Amino acid sequence: MMFLKAENISKSFGGVRAVQNVSLEVPENSIFALIGPNGAGKSTLLNLLSGIYQPDAGQLTFQEKNLIGLPAHRRVRLGLARTFQKIRLFKQLTLLENVRAGFHIHQDAPFWKNLLHGNSGSFRDEAHELLEFVGLESLAGERAGALPYGKQRLLEIARALATRPRLFMLDEPAAGLNGSEVDFLLDRLIQIAGRGITLVVVEHNMDLVMNVAQRVFVMDHGEQLFEGAPREVQANPRVIEAYLGGEFQ
Amino acid sequence: MSARLVSLLIAILVLAALPWLLPTPYWRGILVLCAMNVLLALSLNLVLGYTGQLNLGQSAFFAIGAYVSTILVKTYAWNFWLASLAAVAAAGLLGLALAAFAVRLRGHYLAIASLGFAVITYQVLVNWEKVTEGVRGIYGILPPVASTTGLFYLVAGITLVVYVLIDNLMRSPVGDTLRAIREDEVSAASLGVNGALWKAFAFGLGAAIAGLAGCFYPGFVGTLVPDAFNIIESFTMMAMVIVGGMGTMIGPVIGAIVLTFLPEVLRDFGEFRLMIYGLALTLVVLFMPGGIVQAWRTLLRSR
Numbered sequence: 001m002m003f004l005k006a007e008n009i010s011k012s013f014g015g016v017r018a019v020q021n022v023s024l025e026v027p028e029n030s031i032f033a034l035i036g037p038n039g040a041g042k043s044t045l046l047n048l049l050s051g052i053y054q055p056d057a058g059q060l061t062f063q064e065k066n067l068i069g070l071p072a073h074r075r076v077r078l079g080l081a082r083t084f085q086k087i088r089l090f091k092q093l094t095l096l097e098n099v100r101a102g103f104h105i106h107q108d109a110p111f112w113k114n115l116l117h118g119n120s121g122s123f124r125d126e127a128h129e130l131l132e133f134v135g136l137e138s139l140a141g142e143r144a145g146a147l148p149y150g151k152q153r154l155l156e157i158a159r160a161l162a163t164r165p166r167l168f169m170l171d172e173p174a175a176g177l178n179g180s181e182v183d184f185l186l187d188r189l190i191q192i193a194g195r196g197i198t199l200v201v202v203e204h205n206m207d208l209v210m211n212v213a214q215r216v217f218v219m220d221h222g223e224q225l226f227e228g229a230p231r232e233v234q235a236n237p238r239v240i241e242a243y244l245g246g247e248f249q
Numbered sequence: 250m251s252a253r254l255v256s257l258l259i260a261i262l263v264l265a266a267l268p269w270l271l272p273t274p275y276w277r278g279i280l281v282l283c284a285m286n287v288l289l290a291l292s293l294n295l296v297l298g299y300t301g302q303l304n305l306g307q308s309a310f311f312a313i314g315a316y317v318s319t320i321l322v323k324t325y326a327w328n329f330w331l332a333s334l335a336a337v338a339a340a341g342l343l344g345l346a347l348a349a350f351a352v353r354l355r356g357h358y359l360a361i362a363s364l365g366f367a368v369i370t371y372q373v374l375v376n377w378e379k380v381t382e383g384v385r386g387i388y389g390i391l392p393p394v395a396s397t398t399g400l401f402y403l404v405a406g407i408t409l410v411v412y413v414l415i416d417n418l419m420r421s422p423v424g425d426t427l428r429a430i431r432e433d434e435v436s437a438a439s440l441g442v443n444g445a446l447w448k449a450f451a452f453g454l455g456a457a458i459a460g461l462a463g464c465f466y467p468g469f470v471g472t473l474v475p476d477a478f479n480i481i482e483s484f485t486m487m488a489m490v491i492v493g494g495m496g497t498m499i500g501p502v503i504g505a506i507v508l509t510f511l512p513e514v515l516r517d518f519g520e521f522r523l524m525i526y527g528l529a530l531t532l533v534v535l536f537m538p539g540g541i542v543q544a545w546r547t548l549l550r551s552r
Binding site: 050051052071072073074076077081082084088089090091092093097100101102103104105107109111113114115116117118119122159160162163 | 414416417418419420421422423424425426428429432433435436437438439440441442443444496
């Protein structure tokens with residue numbers, strides 16, 4: 001059984017074919033990297049997988065459940081979570097409130113209890129654990145918008161983990177991070193994968209891609225260019241051409 | 250004793266003392282009006298402050314509460330409380346019905362659509378004379394309790410209960426969800442939040458509470474005319490929420506109190522009254538964008 005499977009999915013915006021006939025299979029318990037030059041359609045593909053966009057054509061299944069037509073919020077309940085390339089935190093809320101909001105689908109207190117008791121205690125410990133995991137526990141009461149950029153990325157990861165995903169998609173998690181922050185991120189991603197969460201990572205940072213990913217999927221101009229193990233990708237002339245331009249050959 | 254319980258007891262004591270601190274019938278009437286305005290500001294804050302929906306139709310739900318309860322009592326001889334229950338349900342259901350369309354809209358578009366709804370409601374009140382008596386109005390409406398002081402205690406008590414319940418709700422996971430939608434709906438959806446559903450919930454609940462405030466208005470004034478629910482009322486409610494500090498619990502309460510009493514205090518200035526009122530409003534929005542609550546917090550922090 002294939003974990004996440006896309007067959008010939010396409011998406012156009014006006015006349016621009018952002019994603020064309022892309023097929024991919026993400027195996028369970030793997031780290032799957034999605035790379036390609038700017039404008040290759042990686043983020044659009046991720047938006048299609050997570051349900052922000054619906055494809056114009058093609059099939060999409062997660063654990064053999066059809067995802068086509070299912071809005072983003074319903075896909076989260078199946079176990080899909082994501083972060084955004086352009087960070088989308090709840091900026092006016094505290095770090096703790098951000099992560100607490102991530103437990104939404106697991107909240108089961110009846111409405112009258114919320115009305116009469118206002119129990120904000122549910123998942124409080126778990127929220128603190130997640131903040132601890134990304135190294136932000138000491139800032140739990142701070143406003144998310146006041147965090148430095150690198151920490152905002154980590155908070156977004158903690159918040160998404162609160163949904164308890166089975167498949168976690170990250171859109172350029174290392175963008176804008178400095179060297180030590182990238183190392184920390186790498187370590188955390190490996191730990192997340194170690195918990196049995198499958199990762200799909202859109203990334204430009206080649207260290208990250210080559211060191212942690214088992215499979216690498218290369219896109220260019222909205223199409224699949226190549227798919228293989230990291231070493232195969234590095235050696236592939238078409239990938240090199242797409243990244244560096246033909247004149248270097 | 251928790252800080253919340255202490256605040257609650259202080260609030261009860263202050264409310265109990267207020268009619269004796271303002272002993273004239275005129276000022277006691279203003280107190281009733283103030284309690285109603287606080288209830289209205291709370292209802293709008295739920296939608297505007299916590300969920301981030303620019304709703305300019307709140308006066309319509311206030312009107313529906315007033316008309317439905319009054320007509321049921323006057324024409325069909327219902328008991329006031331039963332009629333009020335029906336009126337609150339009617340306002341809430343109509344809020345949900347409007348929300349079915351409104352949740353697809355954002356920002357300016359929602360503002361225009363909800364404003365349109367308020368205009369339509371006003372026109373129905375004016376023109377559906379068989380039921381509403383149109384501009385002639387409905388007369389001789391009795392309040393649920395005879396004395397002004399009693400009416401104040403009743404409305405203030407209900408307002409306090411509503412305040413505590415909303416406060417509970419905003420401290421619960423429901424509050425987290427609504428604030429998340431206000432901050433970023435796409436992001437909230439990525440956490441499994443059905444934005445349309447929860448926005449409709451807030452809209453409907455806000456409408457029901459505005460309807461509840463409407464139940465007490467006709468008995469207080471004694472008459473019911475459509476002009477009491479002019480769309481200006483929606484803007485007044487919005488001013489209360491913004492001046493006080495939207496998205497906080499106490500902000501709209503302060504805003505409603507300030508904007509109810511300010512015009513009264515300014516009566517000595519005669520015809521300059523509205524000018525000063527407008528100027529004060531402009532200055533607050535310009536220099537205290539987070540309202541009085543935000544300004545107060547900033548002041549505390551800077552000391």
